Amino acid sequence: MDLPRRAIPSMAGLLAFEATARYLSFSRAAEDLCLSQGAVSKRVRKLEQVVGVPLLARTRHQVHLTETGEAYLSRVRHLLAELEATTHAVRSEAKGREAIVLAAPLSFSLRWLMPRLRRYRDAHPGLRIDVVTAAENATLEPDSGIDCLVHQGRRQGSDALHLPLFDIDWIAVASPAYRDRHAVRSLSDIGRLVRIEQSDLPGLWQAWLGQSGIELFDNTHSPRVEGLELAIGAAVAGNGIALAPRALVEAELAAHELAAVFEGCEFRDKGYQLSIPIRLAGDRMVSGFADWMSREALAGARTIRAA
Known part of the structure; x- marks a missing residue:
């Protein structure tokens, strides 16, 4: 159903309101928008007439947001950011997208993506893939600058498409020298072995041993490192046994820098998932890259099962 024209505020009014709310000053908003102070004030007044309630409270020397204005500002900023991102996406689609920004956990990017990414780049020489490390609370909001997001665990929501990549099968690994020196058999x-603990995953060993019905041994003297990369590095250097996702230590296993110990003992954890915002679902470059990642993940899973 078409909305009456009078119910749709002007872009000029929304921009004037956002700038005034940002600075809490008509004069500074006017400088930002290259308008006169009177013009900014007039545009905000017209917006308030459309909305039907005051958005700003004005005194002789001050401007501040009303309670309604604060709530409205949040929505306006979201819509402006989404409009900007959508316009950018349409423009990029028209002239050909130059880059895709992928945010992913460091170990995923370093160990799974990078060995495969060259093939994609060779097939798409005109498209740049920018890879950044994803923060734990990374989002796909229009102002985030992220086109695709890899994260652990299943996310829900109608604002993005979620594609499962692969589950995480935690296995115990050690250097062949450590395994042989300590006669690790079962x-x-x-x-009696040194277990390398990840300080960011304090319950990992307990969960891994628990699925085999074994209670956690005293780990008071177990070395603690921060993150998967240090845990793998410590195991390669012969400092003990670490837990690592099988899919992320393929290179070390193939090069015999690491060996899987206690074969058959695995702990399946929530896996990696790729998310792309709905607003980019129609972008052929983004959807094509997402499809490629899904195919690579499926092929990798088949290879691991066959090994």
């Missing part, structure tokens, strides 16, 4: 040996 899970019953675990109590």
